[in-house]
Amino acid sequence: MRTIVHLSDIHFGRVDERLLAPLRATVEAVQPHVVVVSGDLTQRARSEQFKAARAWLDTLPGPQIVVPGNHDIPLYNVAARFLAPLTKYRRYITENLAPEFVDDEIAVMGLNTARSLTIKDGRVNREQVQRLQERMAKVDERLTRIVVTHHPFDLPEAFDEDDLVDRAPMAMEAFSKCGVDLLLAGHLHASHSGSSARRYKIAGYAALVVQAGTATSTRGRGETNSFNVLRIDGDEIQVERYGWNEATGSFDVATIEVFRRDGNLWQPLGTAPDMPEAITSDETVAPQTVSG
Helix, strand or coil, X not given: CXXXXXXXXXXXXXXXXXXXXXXXXXXXXXXXXXXXXXXXXECCCCHXXXXXXXXXXXCCCCCEEEEXXXXXXXXXXXXXXXXXXXXXHHHXXXXXXXXXXXXXXXXXXXXXXXXXXXCCCEECCHHXXXXXXXXXXXXXXXXXXXXXXXXXXXXXXXCCHHHCCECHHXXXXXHHHCCCCXXXXXCCCCCEEEEHHHCCCECCEECEEXXXXXXXXXXXXXXXXXXEEEEEECCEEEEEEEEEEXXXXXXXXXXXXXXXXXXXXXXXXXXXXXXXXXXXXXXXXXXXXXXX
């Protein structure tokens, strides 16, 4: 079994400082094999914000798979936005815009969806997708294959279609051919888990789509600060959502969902028996904190 901590939208420059130490302690206690951060490390892509994000990431376990978000591209510095959009991200976070982690159970690969020409939207192109297919072709077919982006390939029902990453159908067709099992994203500051089959009608294929809320930003958009822990055990994935508990000053398990693979189809199995109040796979609500 492999354990992944999935953080997103940490937004240094607009973080709730009270959450940083409890979040770090919870991540350490989980003892993940990989920490994934799906974009928006900063609020306005300023050097001091990247430095703060880098310093905090260095306190977390490794290895780490980190991808940029739209907030990691300068907004007001027009020259930097169009001529050197990810220079500071590369300087302070990582030079690698297509990071990967592969062991004998999982293959985790990052894909950059942040673009200069869009204010908040994201995009993938055919060259990126082709390179991802080539990377996936080199790993053992028995591995659980995971793609990390900032912008989502699926949405909770309440969100607008414009929030989807641009060219998502093209990418999903390619993912089906190289057997991608799990898509991790952020961007919306809203938690969500479900099967891709609801949106993409691809014969014989359905990936598991998991979206993280914001782990530390003060801009919660109606949902408490949260992050995900995924426990991957062959044909079964358990998604645990941790929510901030204001009363105790800690992150506690809020919901647990279980998904199982049948062939190339990932579908919800149900909720864990000790979590009867857990949300179903097609709902998105603010996590209700219970004792973890």
